[in-house]
Amino acid sequence: METTKTKKKRAPAYDAGPINLTINGQAHDLHIGNRPGEIEPFHTLSFTLRETLGLTGTKISCDQGACGACTVIIDGKAVLSCKILTVECDGAAITTIEGLKNPKTGELDPLQQAFVDHSAFQCGFCTPGIIMTARALLNENPHPTEEEVKDSLSGNFCRCISHYQVVRAVMSVAKR
């Protein structure tokens, strides 16, 4: 009886295999279940990144796909990580803000360096999302026009109004 009671305390893990995510070049096998460190089917990617994997550089602001703060790059595309479930990401290659700098040398991505040089942030809370959106744009289109930069960032909320310095920072990289 005693053992049954103990068992009952913990609900069984869901009957599903692990999912594999490659995050910033590192493979993660994540089990589906409700024990600590496991992925529940309702977990958003932003939740998993922040709470399960400790990658808190990805920010959650509106948590409903309106502000762009949680943007990460999934298989080359800028994606709102609060609007995608982790279980949907099986097999995906994900880059977060933590994965942009050179892991060996610690050198910043040129875009990150441009944000530093242009002081393209104030409170900085929206900055990771803005950088990831701009990085995805530059990966696809290395020499965008200013209009293209603005259009690609139009889903990223910035309340301090660092927009002008952001556009300058992105364009300084785009022109290279």
Add this chain to the structure above:
Amino acid sequence: MGASYKYIGKVAQRRDAHDIVTGTVRYTDDLKFQNLLYGKVLRSPYAHALIKRIDKSKAEKLPGVKAVLTYEDIPDWRGGTPRTVRILDKKLRYMGDAVALVAAQTAEIAEEALEFIDVEYEVLPAVFDMDTALKPGAPLVWDEFPGNIIPGGTILYGPNCLKGVAMGDVEKGFAEADVVAEGTFGYENIPNALPPETVGAVALWEEPNRVTIWGTSQAPYMDKITLFHFFNREVEIRCIGSHVGGGFGTKIMCWQVQSYAVLLSRATGRPVKVMFTKEEHMAAFTLRIGSRISARVGMKKDGTLTAIKGTWYVDTGYYCWSTQAQVAIGSGELMIMAQCPNWDLRNIIVATNRNASGATRGFGGQELKSSFIPILSLAMEKAGLDPFEVLKKNFVKPGGGYFWRDGEWYKYRGIDFSKAMTKGAEVFGWKEKWKGWHNPTATDGSKRRGIGVGVHGNADIGEDAAEAYVQLGYNNTATIFLCMVEHGTGQKSNYPKMVAEVLQIPPERIAMTPADSLLTPFEFGPVGSRGTYAIGSAVINAAEDARRKLLKFAAPKLGADPQDLDTADGVVFVKTNPERNMKWRAIGNDRTILGYGRFEQDFTMCNFMMSFVEVEVDTETGKVSVIRVVNATDVGQIIDPQGLEGQLNGCLGSAGIDSAIFEETIIDRRTGHIMNANMVDYKWRTFSQLPEVEHVVLETPFPSHRFHAVGVGEISTSPGPSAVLMAVSNAVGIWLHRYPVTPDRVLEALGKINSSPGSNPGQGGAK
């Protein structure tokens, strides 16, 4: 211009730049805690109700739930001004008011537990706007406040806190006037400053009466003091600040979310985190005050003001915390922009059954000015005067003065801003574009352009005491002890520059403590525009004190008087013979040289900002677009050029200029429900809609501190809204007086549609 400095005024990388762009900077929600519980709030579905019965037993039984608290479970701790607001109450006063608190193993469990709390409500009649609230016999939000009028004055500003402006003889002033204009105008759309980071706190209670609070507050030391009083002076409080993801003044008012975390930690003995969702942030956290003024203004033909008489109605929502302070500051700020010998300006603070208003960038002044300038515009139109000239003429100048928040009269000893105004007008091309009232600047088919101008100034640059320590390290280093969080202005990078300049060591060799009330002396917090002059002075004074102590220590060793010594690059030397010197290393690693700096508040100077705007109005669709903004200011001395530019660009966001075009909190005035408490329905400016923005920044040295600088960041939002109304009115040739000027309102003014579905009834028009 001005003195030449090694670090001040130079472009320098923000100290947190690397951490921000790599995502390693820590905001409150990024902090990790052992054994953390998550708190959630059950919120009232009614705007006004009594809890008849509340049963939490089912919720308590849910696995993972560690505590459920209702008004019956908590001490009688009260906040607000006056202190009437219980942290949980039997009476609920707005839709979203806190009914119960839950702490659980996960946020999901806490959320689920809310549904198991069984509450029976007795719904009460409610008041959703000031007109209803002020009617005789109206339902009372508070039994303590008859007529729904909350008393003025805050003890924070002393026993004579400014409650209005009375001076001279207004009747005589009106008799001397060539034109008199009057009307009732409002700025009641309650735009939300809306920082991207929501609000929250983590608390860890230790028996019997200690608590440590981490949180999103922009003023941790003040929280320690505020909460100490709110918790009946029974609790020892330590507050630790994190990086703040935008505050815009609102995040000095985190006491409620902090209290929730404290009570839940007290109930569980574990750290508890309460982070508001974005909906809670927008519907249950600080809103801007609703502002309406009924006033008469007398003016001479040359633009000289002769009399201002009126009543300012302030809708504070269900309670006040800083509202009385905003009334005091706002009234003083009106005097700064409208120098006039005769005043009778009163105010009424009205309680309504909506979420509370409080501190927001602009702090009373933006709200009052946005309401008042439309009346002033009527007078200027009557007198046929150019608004730029009138605003320039009436802004305070040396020798002028104003009443300030403590009720005292201050003779202004700052600089004359006329030069900055004139330069701003030149850069904008005001003279060329101004075609007289209600005349568009240009017309292109259905599109018409118009221009407007607004102004603001705030004597809060020297408000409240500030304290800092500067400790010298024997290895040519220094540490600044200051209770200051970085919330976006870059000030945490500016203070090391100031200390570097005093001590003549590079800023990279200067560290700063975290904002921890246990480690640092008193600091009020970066609110208003006090960061540069008030806080900066404390830091400078601390550095100078440390330097003095260092020279005194070195003097006997160098056989010289301290006044004959100087220091640079970690070496103390005799000025006349630098070869006679002593390295800082000689301090030894077993000695502390600690400087203390304090700033006493000073209201004798103000900052200044004038915004010129050009708008384009599409008379077919009613759409208003801001085409160009020129801001003019004089800051004495630029500390950080890039940071300053960012702060001035901020004129558009955080409920500034855009509050005149599309930003508003839409409240269903039948139920009290906020209809757009999310970032889809609440409009905000995007990257693809950027107008041309230019700043004219002069550097006329101020008699402030040794760098002659004053802060200006806060006020960049404030002159814009009224300037936009003026510009739109000029573009279409008809007065538009309601914020925001949505397409409906433009088309209605043009007679193209019949009525606009306004969410803010009670806004006035010209009488």
